[in-house]
Amino acid sequence: MLGKMTAPTKFQLADAPMSADRTAGFRFVSSFGEVFQAANGTWMLTSAEAVKFAVRHPEVFSSAEATNAGSGIPIPLIPVAVDPPAHRKYRLVLDSMFAPRVVNAMEDDLRTQARDLIAAFANKGECDVVGDLARLYPTQVFLTFFGMPLDDRDQLVGWVETMLDHSTTGTAEAGPEVVEAATGLFGYIQRFIDEKRERPGDDVLSRLLALEGDDAWSDEEMLGCCFLFTVAGLDTVTGAMGFLMRHLALNPELRRQLIADPTLLGPVIEETLRVEPPAPTISRTTTQDVEVCGVRIPAGSPVALCLGTANREPGHWEHPDDVDVAQADRGHMTFGGGIHRCLGSHLARRELRLVVEEFHKLIPEYEVAPGFDPVAVWPAGTLHLTSLPLVFPVGDGGA
Amino acid sequence: MRVVIDYERCTGNGRCYALFPDLFGDDESGYGQVIGDGSIGDDQLDEARSAVVACPEDAVAIEGE
Ligand code: HEM
Ligand code: SF4
Numbered sequence: 001m002l003g004k005m006t007a008p009t010k011f012q013l014a015d016a017p018m019s020a021d022r023t024a025g026f027r028f029v030s031s032f033g034e035v036f037q038a039a040n041g042t043w044m045l046t047s048a049e050a051v052k053f054a055v056r057h058p059e060v061f062s063s064a065e066a067t068n069a070g071s072g073i074p075i076p077l078i079p080v081a082v083d084p085p086a087h088r089k090y091r092l093v094l095d096s097m098f099a100p101r102v103v104n105a106m107e108d109d110l111r112t113q114a115r116d117l118i119a120a121f122a123n124k125g126e127c128d129v130v131g132d133l134a135r136l137y138p139t140q141v142f143l144t145f146f147g148m149p150l151d152d153r154d155q156l157v158g159w160v161e162t163m164l165d166h167s168t169t170g171t172a173e174a175g176p177e178v179v180e181a182a183t184g185l186f187g188y189i190q191r192f193i194d195e196k197r198e199r200p201g202d203d204v205l206s207r208l209l210a211l212e213g214d215d216a217w218s219d220e221e222m223l224g225c226c227f228l229f230t231v232a233g234l235d236t237v238t239g240a241m242g243f244l245m246r247h248l249a250l251n252p253e254l255r256r257q258l259i260a261d262p263t264l265l266g267p268v269i270e271e272t273l274r275v276e277p278p279a280p281t282i283s284r285t286t287t288q289d290v291e292v293c294g295v296r297i298p299a300g301s302p303v304a305l306c307l308g309t310a311n312r313e314p315g316h317w318e319h320p321d322d323v324d325v326a327q328a329d330r331g332h333m334t335f336g337g338g339i340h341r342c343l344g345s346h347l348a349r350r351e352l353r354l355v356v357e358e359f360h361k362l363i364p365e366y367e368v369a370p371g372f373d374p375v376a377v378w379p380a381g382t383l384h385l386t387s388l389p390l391v392f393p394v395g396d397g398g399a
Numbered sequence: 400m401r402v403v404i405d406y407e408r409c410t411g412n413g414r415c416y417a418l419f420p421d422l423f424g425d426d427e428s429g430y431g432q433v434i435g436d437g438s439i440g441d442d443q444l445d446e447a448r449s450a451v452v453a454c455p456e457d458a459v460a461i462e463g464e
Binding site for chain 1: 408426449453455
């Protein structure tokens with residue numbers, strides 16, 4: 001007999017007081033227990049043990065159904081919506097395209113792009129980190145990796161945000177603007193698949209198209225994979241960048257230490273990622289009855305793995321709710337875990353590092369615009385700030 | 400004593416080689432690799448223990464401690 005049966009709670013994720021303060025939000029979530037059923041039927045796994053158990057048993061906690069069901073997208077999101085054993089074939093190919101060595105080789109180009117975006121506002125005395133930098137940079141990086149023109153950036157940002165806004169507002173029928181965005185984005189990607197097939201370049205898209213024989217991907221696989229990169233690799237980085245810059249803006253002492261000692265940047269990035277995870281939960285569906293931390297979950301249940309609470313497990317960190325560089329060398333779950341662990345983690349970390357380094361070269365002193373309270377959007381699939389206006393003195397930056 | 404990586408668990412998160420480059424390197428896909436045969440001296444034991452904690456997949460272990 002599998003663990004104890006429990007009744008649904010009154011818990012609704014949307015009720016978590018997440019906007020102003022993630023500490024309050026995640027505490028609210030964990031207060032219901034380490035494994036419990038939300039009012040809408042979804043099982044919540046909140047402890048590190050429960051989350052790790054689920055990500056290490058992908059045959060029981062299936063991504064295929066969970067992910068495709070909620071996305072409203074008619075093609076499989078490769079590789080996030082693929083279960084084992086098929087998943088492995090995709091990751092074998094993709095891992096080497098986003099490995100640290102690849103990111104190293106791109107660093108100069110990516111650094112220049114970050115610097116140019118920052119230079120555009122560095123002499124204005126004010127900027128919106130989200131609007132002027134964090135929304136734009138990840139899309140440029142995507143375009144760079146996939147060999148698409150940077151001029152298309154704003155178009156792409158528009159399509160992706162329209163689609164993601166819709167997917168987080170719930171189950172309502174997609175309006176015409178959403179359909180238009182999806183059609184635009186798919187058409188755009190397809191155009192480049194066709195183009196790169198004719199004239200391959202030195203980019204991810206061309207390398208995927210170059211796979212031959214049994215390894216070759218169909219157009220549908222190509223499209224699903226490219227599309228996933230736009231929904232997995234853009235607003236997550238936007239979110240992380242906003243939270244990181246917010247933390248640095250609100251903690252001038254830490255910022256000055258960091259400028260004096262650049263080796264602190266890695267730890268500061270890891271700690272903000274841990275405390276402010278852009279993807280607070282990830283979804284699975286159980287394929288069989290299973291017991292997690294003594295609680296029985298029936299087959300066919302939707303499950304949410306709460307990375308944000310697992311990251312703040314009491315006992316694992318001395319100051320679970322604070323950004324503390326002294327505890328940055330403990331593993332966190334912000335990039336998920338197990339076979340689906342984020343493919344873009346090395347790239348995401350590098351994007352964050354380059355942006356902070358270049359920002360501080362041009363703008364070492366800054367603060368949040370007086371009177372502005374940077375709050376996160378909630379409920380949301382991706383936690384992020386909509387705006388982060390900063391003010392700073394002009395002219396003492398010296399590049 | 401040796402540090403070892405369990406490849407059933409390692410997912411290439413890169414914390415081991417980012418934090419402890421004396422003990423770990425990366426392969427072309429971003430997965431961790433022990434340096435040489437992973438042998439460590441007493442003076443490296445603290446680092447190795449920290450690496451065990453740093454790996455989010457619990458893939459790093461110390462053998463013969
Ligand atoms: C700070 C930024 C990011 C965060 C917090 C993040 C978070 C995550 C998480 C939690 C997962 C696991 C999903 C699951 O198990 O259901 C994931 C998967 C994934 N991420 Fe990221 N991500 C980030 C940036 C990126 C970037 C920049 C890229 C693109 C290069 C990317 C591409 C992917 C892909 C392709 C997957 C699916 C991997 C698989 O299923 O095997 N992510 N990400
Ligand atoms: S930290 Fe762990 S998961 Fe990451 S590369 Fe090293 S052994 Fe693998």
